[in-house]
Amino acid sequence: xxxxxxxxxxxxxxxxxxxIKGILFSIYYSYIYTKRKKTIIFNSACNQEFTxxxxxxFLHSRNKLEALGFKVYFVINDKNKREYLTSLYGNYFICNxxxxxxxxxxxxxxxxxxxxxxxxxxxxxxxKRFVYHLGHGTxxxxxxxxxxxxxxxxxxxxxLNKSNISLFLSSSHFFKKYMxxxxxxxxxxxxxxxxxxxxxxxxxxxxxxFSFQKDKKYILYAPTWxxxxxxxxxxxxxxxxxxxxxxxxxLNIIILLRLHPRxxxxxxxxxxxxxxxxxxxxxxxxxxxxxxxxxLITDYSSIYCDYLLLKKPVALLPYDLDKYVKxxxxxxxxxxxxxxxxxxxxxxxxxFCAQVSNDCFNIEEQNTLxxxxxxxxxxxxxxxxxxxxxxxxxxKRWPSE
Numbered sequence: 208x209x210x211x212x213x214x215x216x217x218x219x220x221x222x223x224x225x226x227i228k229g230i231l232f233s234i235y236y237s238y239i240y241t242k243r244k245k246t247i248i249f250n251s252a253c254n255q256e257f258t259x260x261x262x263x264x265f266l267h268s269r270n271k272l273e274a275l276g277f278k279v280y281f282v283i284n285d286k287n288k289r290e291y292l293t294s295l296y297g298n299y300f301i302c303n304x305x306x307x308x309x310x311x312x313x314x315x316x317x318x319x320x321x322x323x324x325x326x327x328x329x330x331x332x333x334x335k336r337f338v339y340h341l342g343h344g345t346x347x348x349x350x351x352x353x354x355x356x357x358x359x360x361x362x363x364x365x366x367l368n369k370s371n372i373s374l375f376l377s378s379s380h381f382f383k384k385y386m387x388x389x390x391x392x393x394x395x396x397x398x399x400x401x402x403x404x405x406x407x408x409x410x411x412x413x414x415x416x417f418s419f420q421k422d423k424k425y426i427l428y429a430p431t432w433x434x435x436x437x438x439x440x441x442x443x444x445x446x447x448x449x450x451x452x453x454x455x456x457x458l459n460i461i462i463l464l465r466l467h468p469r470x471x472x473x474x475x476x477x478x479x480x481x482x483x484x485x486x487x488x489x490x491x492x493x494x495x496x497x498x499x500x501x502x503l504i505t506d507y508s509s510i511y512c513d514y515l516l517l518k519k520p521v522a523l524l525p526y527d528l529d530k531y532v533k534x535x536x537x538x539x540x541x542x543x544x545x546x547x548x549x550x551x552x553x554x555x556x557x558x559f560c561a562q563v564s565n566d567c568f569n570i571e572e573q574n575t576l577x578x579x580x581x582x583x584x585x586x587x588x589x590x591x592x593x594x595x596x597x598x599x600x601x602x603k604r605w606p607s608e
Contacts, residue, residue, distance in 0.1 A: 233329020236313040241335040245608065246315035247272055247597075250282040250326045252343070254303055257283060257292055258468075258492040259321035260341035260376075264403035267590040269299065275598070282312070282326045295414075303327050316605065317597060323368050332371040337600040340372045341403060341593075344509035345580055346382055347544050348431075349536040351389035356534070366391055373600065374398045378512070379582045385538045399582050400596060401589040407494045408517055415490045424501040424564055425461050427485070429493065430524070431508040432467040435534045440464065440477055442526040443552045452479035454557055458564040463500065465493060467508075502563035504550065507531060511546065515577035520568035522548040522559045544580065547572055 249265045251258045261281070269279045280301050283289040289300045301308045303326060312318075312327045318338045325332055332338055349355060351365050369391055377386045377397050387394045419425060430438045444451050455462060463485035464474055474484050490496045493510065497503075502520040505511050511521050523545055525531070537544065550556050562568040584592045601608070 227328070229325075229328030230330060232309065232313060232327065233332055237329075237331040237334040240314075242314065243316040243335060243605070244278070244311075244314050245276055246278045246280065246311065247317040247319060248280050248282060248312050248315045248326045249319045250324070251321040253322075253324050254282045254284045254326065255288075256491070257281065257288065259343035259494075260403045261319055261321040262404075262492060263407050263494070264319060264341065264590065264593055265299075266296075267403065267406050268594055271590070271594060272597075275594075277317075280311070280315075317601060319597075320372075323364075323372075325371060330367055330370050333373040334370075335604070336373075337597070337604060338371060338373045339597065339600070340375045342376055342378075345378045345402075345512035346385060346389065346538050347509045347512065347580075348507060349389075349538060352391050353385070353389045353536075353538070355536050372396070374596070376400050376402070377582075378402050379580055381579055382538065389538075398596060401582055401584060401592055402513070403589060403593055404492075404494045405513060405516060405581070405583070406589045407492075408497055408513060415495055417485065417489050417496075419499045422459070423461050424459060425463055425499065426502040426504060426560060426563055427463045427465060427493075427496070427500045428504045429465040429508055429510055430506045432470040433527070433531065433534070435530070436527070437472070438466060438470075439526060440474075441556075442524070443550065443556060446553070448477055448479060448482065452481050455481035455560065458557075458560050460560045460564055463496075502559070502568070504556075504559070507535075507537075512577075512580045515546070515573050516581060516583075518570050518574065518577075520548070520559070520563050520570065521546045521573060522550050522555075524550040524556075544576075546576060 249261045251261045265279070265281050272279050279299060281299050282303050283292060283300045284302045284304065289302065292300050301311070303309060303312055309327060316336060318326055318336060320338065320340050321343045323340070325338070352362065373396070375386055375390055375392070375397050377383045377399050380399050383394060383397050383399055386397045430440070432438065441448070441451065460481065462482045464477060464482065465485045466472065468487040471486050478484055485496070494513065497514055497517060503511060503514045504522050504524055506523060506525045514521055528541070548559065550559060583589070
């Protein structure tokens with residue numbers, strides 16, 4: 208069994224355990240004690256991470272939400288991380304282990320999530336509460352109930368979550384119907400809105416443990432995980448890594464290797480002067496680094512959907528496409544949702560790097576795709592658009608407030 212599959216099973220077990228632990232509390236606060244306070248609770252993956260769309264919306268909206276009368280918190284169970292974030296942003300960060308915090312979370316009027324893991328677990332969590340699922344990427348791969356080879360436990364988990372989420376964000380009109388199928392809900396529970404993390408693409412104030420040199424060009428190489436096998440890096444490089452490194456030196460290109468944060472492995476055999484490890488310890492949320500790079504190489508990661516908005520070169524390296532389609536699959540036909548530049552061999556890899564180095568990549572086709580995959584409002588900011596959704600739903604439930 209691959210390392211990815213072991214981690215995947217462990218992650219599913221964590222989700223189920225988290226869900227079961229909160230059933231009694233959730234029933235009590237959904238049907239018996241239903242008073243709500245004007246409080247907003249944010250969270251991200253497993254209540255451990257400060258990442259993705261919830262992080263972005265929290266950072267860009269907290270002052271505005273406080274001005275509207277809300278108390279705002281973000282759930283981080285890791286004590287060291289919580290203390291560090293408090294030192295940066297203030298007393299917004301809580302755990303869900305203390306009784307006082309559990310009560311604070313269950314009595315909050317609004318929850319805002321990056322993933323299906325809620326700030327506190329259970330069922331019927333959207334009763335007397337607005338729960339806004341932002342997601343953490345564009346749904347180019349099969350997700351939720353549309354996943355291939357979906358097991359009984361996972362299918363049950365997705366179906367039970369119908370009672371937890373009030374609205375699911377769809378990153379464009381193109382994906383709206385698919386999102387409804389993926390989560391087993393009516394289209395009325397899908398709202399087309401901009402992903403909050405897009406706001407971070409042009410924000411230069413980053414928390415990254417890395418210095419980008421102005422005289423270098425950086426290409427982010429970010430393959431996605433596969434549950435059926437470990438990722439094969441540089442699959443088409445015929446010569447050894449040292450030869451590749453010399454070619455990159457000549458082009459003044461540095462490759463930043465980024466594996467999925469949950470499935471990071473030892474990359475030492477690949478690392479050279481111009482091939483660097485850019486893991487989650489260096490940059491926890493990859494959105495923070497995209498602005499500083501000059502190009503992107505990926506296979507099936509939805510990161511390219513955000514990256515297209517930067518109007519920078521994107522190339523795909525789908526070395527196991529047929530197997531990936533069989534095992535995981537895509538929300539639409541591959542040619543409908545992916546850029547056209549494909550790396551099929553060593554020469555293609557170097558040619559793409561050369562185009563990035565010489566600023567001669569044609570991005571016209573990418574711009575059309577970016578508009579298709581990403582909804583961007585015309586008359587207001589991404590943050591304000593999402594705040595307007597939150598306020599509309601809040602006033603529906605508490606019109607006298």
